Amino acid sequence: xxxxxxxxxxxxxxxxxxxxxxxxxxxxxxxxxxxxxxxxxxxxxxxxxxxxxxxxxxxxxxxxxxxxxxxxxxxxxxxxxxxxxxxxxxxxxxxxxxxxxxxxxxxxxxxxxxxxxxxxxxxxxxxxxxxxxxxxxxxxxxxxxxxxxxxxxxxxxxxxxxxxxxxxxxxxxxxxxxxxxxxxxxxxxxxxxxxxxxxxxxxxxxxxxxxxxxxxxxxxxxxxxx
Numbered sequence: 281x282x283x284x285x286x287x288x289x290x291x292x293x294x295x296x297x298x299x300x301x302x303x304x305x306x307x308x309x310x311x312x313x314x315x316x317x318x319x320x321x322x323x324x325x326x327x328x329x330x331x332x333x334x335x336x337x338x339x340x341x342x343x344x345x346x347x348x349x350x351x352x353x354x355x356x357x358x359x360x361x362x363x364x365x366x367x368x369x370x371x372x373x374x375x376x377x378x379x380x381x382x383x384x385x386x387x388x389x390x391x392x393x394x395x396x397x398x399x400x401x402x403x404x405x406x407x408x409x410x411x412x413x414x415x416x417x418x419x420x421x422x423x424x425x426x427x428x429x430x431x432x433x434x435x436x437x438x439x440x441x442x443x444x445x446x447x448x449x450x451x452x453x454x455x456x457x458x459x460x461x462x463x464x465x466x467x468x469x470x471x472x473x474x475x476x477x478x479x480x481x482x483x484x485x486x487x488x489x490x491x492x493x494x495x496x497x498x499x500x501x502x503x504x505x506x
Contacts, residue, residue: 292324306337313365318353326353341366342399370395374419389450390488390495392419397454397490405432405453409446410485417444432469434476441482449477451487451498460491462498470498474505 292308301309310327317323333351334340340348341362348359373392389408396419397404405423408416422440423432441449451473453466466489474484487498498504 307331310337310340313361314354314358315361321353326351330354338399386486386497390497393452393488394490394495397452398492400454401456403454403456405451407437407440408450408452409441409444410448410450411445412447414448414485417446432473434469434472437473438476438480438482441477442480446482448483448485450485452490453487454490458492460489460494460496462487462489462496462503467498467503470503 292304292311295308296304296312304312307324307327310330311323314323314326317326321329330340330348330351331337334343334348345356345359348354348362349356370392373388373395393406393408397406403425404421405425406419406421409418409420411417420440422436425431437449451470455461466487470484470487473487477484484504485499486504489496489498
C-alpha cells in the first residue's frame with residue numbers, strides 16, 4: 281500500500297509535522313530524505329532495507345556509491361541525496377562554529393570536528409586557525425596519513441598559521457582505530473607544535489583527538505602546557 285494511503289498518524293512526513301523530527305525513527309527520517317520508494321516498495325520499505333544492510337545511518341552515509349547502490353531501489357541519484365543531506369549537516373555545524381567563540385564553545389567545536397573527522401578511513405591532521413578573539417578564520421586539513429599515522433611537520437603548521445594571520449590554533453586529528461586515547465607520539469608532536477608556534481606568538485589552545493564515539497581534549501588533561 282502506498283504511504284499516501286496510510287493513516288495520517290503513520291505517515292513519516294505527517295508525524296514529523298505533528299511531533300517534530302526527534303520523534304521519528306531512523307527509518308522514518310531516512311524515508312523522508314529518500315522521498316519515494318522503488319517498484320513494489322515504499323520509501324519506508326527501502327529505508328528499512330538500507331538499515332538492515334548497513335545497520336546504522338552512520339554506516340550508510342559512509343558507504344561508497346557502489347556499496348550503497350547494491351541495495352535494490354537505491355541508485356546513484358538517491359545516493360547523491362543522502363550525501364547532500366550529510367553535507368548539509370556538516371555545513372550547519374560549520375556555520376555554528378563560525379558564529380561561536382571556539383574557546384568558550386567547546387561543545388560546538390567538538391561536534392564540528394567529530395562530524396568532519398570521525399568517519400574517515402585514514403588519519404588526518406587538521407587545524408582550526410583563530411583570530412585574537414578566538415573566532416574561526418579557517419579549518420584546514422594539513423597532513424594525511426595511513427591508518428598507522430600521519431607525518432606532521434611543525435614548519436608547515438607555523439607557515440600556514442602565519443599566512444592566515446592566526447593568533448591561536450586548535451589542533452585536531454582522528455584515530456581511525458576508533459580509540460581516542462592519545463599516543464605518546466601525539467603528545468610529542470603536540471609539544472613540538474606548541475613550542476614552534478610559541479616562537480611566533482601563536483597559542484595552541486587545544487589538541488583534540490577524535491575516536492569512534494568520543495574525543496579527547498589535551499587541554500582538559502593538562503597536556504598543552506605540561
